[in-house]
Amino acid sequence: MSDAPVSLRWQGGPDGTLDILDQTRLPGRLEWVTCRDVETVVEAIKMLRVRGAPAIGIAGAYGLAVAAGEAVRAGHPPAEARAHALARAEELATARPTAVNLRWAVERCVGALDRLPDDTTAGDLAAALLAEARAIHTEDRDLCNAIGRHGLAVLPEGDILTHCNTGALATGGSGTALGVITAAWDAGRRFTVFADETRPLFQGSRLTAWELVQRGIPVTVLVDGAAGHLLATGRIAAVIVGADRITACGDTANKIGTYGLALLAAAHGVPFFVAAPSSTFDLSLDSGAEIPIEERSSAEVLAPLGVPAAPDGARAYNPAFDVTPARLIRGIVTEKGVASPVTRDTIRQTLAT
Numbered sequence: 001m002s003d004a005p006v007s008l009r010w011q012g013g014p015d016g017t018l019d020i021l022d023q024t025r026l027p028g029r030l031e032w033v034t035c036r037d038v039e040t041v042v043e044a045i046k047m048l049r050v051r052g053a054p055a056i057g058i059a060g061a062y063g064l065a066v067a068a069g070e071a072v073r074a075g076h077p078p079a080e081a082r083a084h085a086l087a088r089a090e091e092l093a094t095a096r097p098t099a100v101n102l103r104w105a106v107e108r109c110v111g112a113l114d115r116l117p118d119d120t121t122a123g124d125l126a127a128a129l130l131a132e133a134r135a136i137h138t139e140d141r142d143l144c145n146a147i148g149r150h151g152l153a154v155l156p157e158g159d160i161l162t163h164c165n166t167g168a169l170a171t172g173g174s175g176t177a178l179g180v181i182t183a184a185w186d187a188g189r190r191f192t193v194f195a196d197e198t199r200p201l202f203q204g205s206r207l208t209a210w211e212l213v214q215r216g217i218p219v220t221v222l223v224d225g226a227a228g229h230l231l232a233t234g235r236i237a238a239v240i241v242g243a244d245r246i247t248a249c250g251d252t253a254n255k256i257g258t259y260g261l262a263l264l265a266a267a268h269g270v271p272f273f274v275a276a277p278s279s280t281f282d283l284s285l286d287s288g289a290e291i292p293i294e295e296r297s298s299a300e301v302l303a304p305l306g307v308p309a310a311p312d313g314a315r316a317y318n319p320a321f322d323v324t325p326a327r328l329i330r331g332i333v334t335e336k337g338v339a340s341p342v343t344r345d346t347i348r349q350t351l352a353t
């Protein structure tokens with residue numbers, strides 16, 4: 001069993017760099033992007049070089065440390081250094097709109113900055129922001145482990161179907177939905193993971209399959225459109241996916257295609273689970289209709305992986321996420337326990353644990 005891959009790492013002290021594993025190159029190439037400025041971090045988040053809700057939160061947090069490093073190099077006095085970091089915070093928080101973990105992590109770092117005295121030097125500010133980002137990163141590893149433990153208690157034995165990538169590449173630890181799957185494997189269960197390829201950017205086939213092959217866990221890739229047929233065969237014991245934002249009532253935004261999968265699972269009586277840390281909940285939103293859905297470039301659909309797949313003149317519809325209503329979800333696995341059935345009350349109680 002090889003170690004889980006690492007999606008990002010900080011190199012050096014407070015004046016160091018953020019290194020991001022460029023997920024757009026996987027599985028073919030392991031290439032790292034070195035971020036010395038916030039612009040490079042924002043570009044990496046927008047282009048999905050780093051992706052997955054918890055991982056972009058961690059990248060955003062380190063991004064603020066990068067911003068403070070910029071202030072140190074520019075020789076900014078305390079007030080300007082603080083203003084510089086705060087201006088960059090908004091750029092980072094808005095790099096992608098759907099995953100709430102990004103804003104959550106950036107705001108947590110801004111909170112750390114707000115607690116520092118006004119005359120804090122750029123150097124000390126950089127050290128404090130790096131410490132906060134490191135804490136968010138380390139905590140996420142522990143959250144993944146706890147999600148894995150709670151998920152194991154509710155996940156039925158047998159083959160599992162999943163969508164997108166929710167593993168080590170998408171988090172600071174073993175993953176959310178994939179963390180549950182690897183926890184089940186490590187507990188001695190034996191099964192095959194069916195991974196939707198996850199059009200248009202193939203996070204399932206490029207990233208989930210890659211992680212599972214590295215872990216020695218059997219994985220079978222299917223085109224997204226084959227999920228209904230697979231479920232109809234009766235082979236799948238459960239579907240488990242991650243989340244980008246979960247509202248107070250349990251409506252859940254996740255990678256485009258998740259909603260259709262949940263409907264198919266319901267039609268075939270297969271339990272459908274969501275796994276996510278509490279930082280993915282946005283209790284300020286009442287229902288899924290309020291979740292901002294990112295729309296991405298037509299080119300991702302018309303020329304997948306750069307290969308033209310539609311005639312010139314065709315347009316594309318490319319929402320990156322959809323919303324699965326709470327009623328289709330058997331349980332939401334968090335680091336604090338499992339909300340099941342999924343209601344406002346069980347969510348509130350689970351998160352208050």
Ligand code: MRU
Pocket residue numbers: 048051052053054099163164165166167170171175176177203241242243244254255256320
């Ligand atoms: O566009 P992406 O690849 O960032 O979308 C990722 C997903 O939808 C994941 O399922 C979600 O962020 C959970 S990751 C633990």
